[in-house]
Structure formats: C-alpha cells, structure tokens
Amino acid sequence: MWITFRHFMQTYVDDVRYGFRKYAPDMNNFEVRQGVDAQGAFTVQYPDEKLAMPERFRFVPFLVVEDYDHEERPGKDWCTSCGICAKVCPPQCIWIVRSNDPETGRPVPEPEAFFIDIDICMNCGFCAEFCPFDAIKMDHDYELASYDRTTNHIFDKEKLSKEFRYWKTIAPTRAIEEAEARGGWEHKDAQKAARRGGSARTSRTNQDTGRAEKREAVASREAVAEAPASATSAEDEKAKRREAALQRKAARAAKTETAESAPSEAEGQQPWNDSEDEKAKRREAALRRKAARAAKRADDSE
Numbered sequence: 001m002w003i004t005f006r007h008f009m010q011t012y013v014d015d016v017r018y019g020f021r022k023y024a025p026d027m028n029n030f031e032v033r034q035g036v037d038a039q040g041a042f043t044v045q046y047p048d049e050k051l052a053m054p055e056r057f058r059f060v061p062f063l064v065v066e067d068y069d070h071e072e073r074p075g076k077d078w079c080t081s082c083g084i085c086a087k088v089c090p091p092q093c094i095w096i097v098r099s100n101d102p103e104t105g106r107p108v109p110e111p112e113a114f115f116i117d118i119d120i121c122m123n124c125g126f127c128a129e130f131c132p133f134d135a136i137k138m139d140h141d142y143e144l145a146s147y148d149r150t151t152n153h154i155f156d157k158e159k160l161s162k163e164f165r166y167w168k169t170i171a172p173t174r175a176i177e178e179a180e181a182r183g184g185w186e187h188k189d190a191q192k193a194a195r196r197g198g199s200a201r202t203s204r205t206n207q208d209t210g211r212a213e214k215r216e217a218v219a220s221r222e223a224v225a226e227a228p229a230s231a232t233s234a235e236d237e238k239a240k241r242r243e244a245a246l247q248r249k250a251a252r253a254a255k256t257e258t259a260e261s262a263p264s265e266a267e268g269q270q271p272w273n274d275s276e277d278e279k280a281k282r283r284e285a286a287l288r289r290k291a292a293r294a295a296k297r298a299d300d301s302e
C-alpha cells in the first residue's frame with residue numbers, strides 16, 4: 001500500500017521535475033519516461049511506443065537458417081530434423097517431416113516440412129534448450145495476433161525460418177556463448193565437413209606411411225627368411241630371428257608412440273582445464289589415430 005502510494009506521489013514529483021516535458025506529444029521523450037532515472041506510475045503508449053525486449057525474452061520459436069549471402073550454404077537449414085524438439089515439446093505442437101534423397105530414398109538431415117501451432121505453443125523454450133544444433137531459437141516478435149486462427153497460426157517452415165544474423169541481432173550475448181560452445185560461428189555440420197576435409201588428407205598421408213611401413217616389415221621378414229644357408233648352427237639362426245623380432249617390436253612401439261604423442265603430452269592435466277590449442281591437438285591426434293586404423297583395416301582387407 002505504501003509502495004503504491006509512493007509511486008503515485010512520485011508521478012507528480014516527476015511531472016514537476018521534467019516540467020511536463022515527458023508528456024509533450026511533439027517530443028521524442030519516451031526515453032525520458034522509460035529511462036533508468038524515471039520514477040512514478042507511468043504506462044507505455046502501446047502500440048505507438050514499445051518497450052525494448054530483454055535478451056532472454058522468449059516468444060514463439062523460429063528456425064535458424066544460414067545467412068542468405070553465406071558463401072557456401074546460403075539459406076541452408078541448421079535443423080537436421082533429428083526430432084528432439086518435437087519429442088520434448090510439452091504440448092506437442094511441433095510437427096516435422098524429414099527429407100529423403102529422391103534417388104536413393106535414404107534420409108537426408110534436413111526437414112522437408114516443419115510446423116509449429118503457435119496457438120498451442122506455451123513459449124516454454126524447451127525446444128530451443130534441447131536442440132543439439134542451435135537450430136531453433138525463441139523469438140522476440142510477440143505481435144502475432146490475427147483474426148484467422150485456423151491457418152495463420154500454424155507456422156510452416158517458410159514462416160519460421162530466419163537468418164542466423166537475426167539471432168545475433170536479438171541475442172548477441174547468447175549467440176557468442178553458443179558459438180564458443182560450438183567451437184565457431186559455423187553450424188556443427190559445416191565444422192565437421194571442414195574437419196573431414198582435413199582428416200581425409202591426413203588419412204591419405206597415414207595410408208601412404210602405413211603402406212611404406214608394411215613394405216619394410218615384409219622386406220625385413222623376407223630378409224630373415226633368406227638368411228644365408230651357410231649359417232652354421234641352429235643357435236645362430238635363433239639369435240637372428242630374435243633380433244629381427246626385437247626390431248619389429250621396436251618399430252611397432254615407435255609407431256604407437258608417434259600416434260599417441262598428443263595425449264601423452266596432456267597426461268596429468270585436467271582435460272576441462274586444457275587450452276583450446278591443447279584440445280585442438282588432442283582432436284587432431286584422435287583423428288590421426290582413427291585414420292590410421294581405417295587405413296590398416298583397408299590394407300588388411302586387400
């Protein structure tokens with residue numbers, strides 16, 4: 001009661017302080033009335049005046065698509081139609097149709113159709129929280145009223161899609177946090193594709209190296225097998241075989257050490273304290289090991 005009364009009185013105090021400037025129709029005085037120093041009871045003359053939305057404000061979701069002027073993926077959906085948002089949506093107002101490759105009939109990771117019934121959506125934000133690809137975000141556009149609620153309020157993919165730069169505009173801080181967590185501004189798939197490009201090259205290099213090592217090992221076995229028949233005693237032959245086996249073992253150990261050098265450097269450290277460089281090194285080493293394993297499998301199957 002006292003607070004209400006105080007606000008009421010402050011309204012008159014403010015009127016005197018600003019000399020009624022804040023109500024002058026020909027002045028842009030909205031900031032004066034809504035500024036941090038403004039006091040008293042006041043209202044906003046909506047729809048002529050609108051309050052700025054805080055970054056965490058959430059209204060009906062929208063789908064993030066790549067900027068239309070993106071060099072490689074203009075307008076590409078960030079959504080992979082994994083269906084997680086539809087599963088977690090409490091009132092079940094999301095409907096997704098997954099794309100299929102017209103030639104092979106195999107599923108393609110992008111939605112052919114995406115619908116949200118905005119009359120049922122309760123703006124909880126679960127879909128945006130759970131999406132693993134940052135592909136669905138809560139919007140700030142709350143002016144969605146219309147007379148036709150039958151079709152106008154079932155938003156399709158076209159209506160839902162907005163450029164990534166729009167998200168950066170309405171929620172700059174969150175966009176930066178998410179990009180940091182993702183490892184870059186690009187969509188996860190684009191980052192993966194870039195890494196795969198690098199790993200394919202690595203794989204070829206490893207494949208070549210692996211083949212060379214295999215050839216050396218075969219040559220060494222053949223050399224042992226073709227040991228001079230003039231070997232006088234069985235003991236000499238055994239010693240040679242032992243030496244060759246030791247050489248092969250040392251070569252294998254050296255190879256393993258090279259492949260695993262990055263993790264051994266990080267030994268004793270807490271992985272969550274690692275710098276970005278160290279994480280990148282570990283990722284590269286893991287990719288190299290994976291490529292080497294793939295090359296070995298390919299060689300074995302030949």
Ligand code: SF4
Binds near residue numbers: 079
């Ligand atoms: S918006 Fe996100 S969670 Fe929903 S289907 Fe697309 S990728 Fe999956």
Ligand code: SF4
Binds near residue numbers: 094125127
């Ligand atoms: S905001 Fe909540 S209710 Fe609306 S679509 Fe997302 S999960 Fe469903």
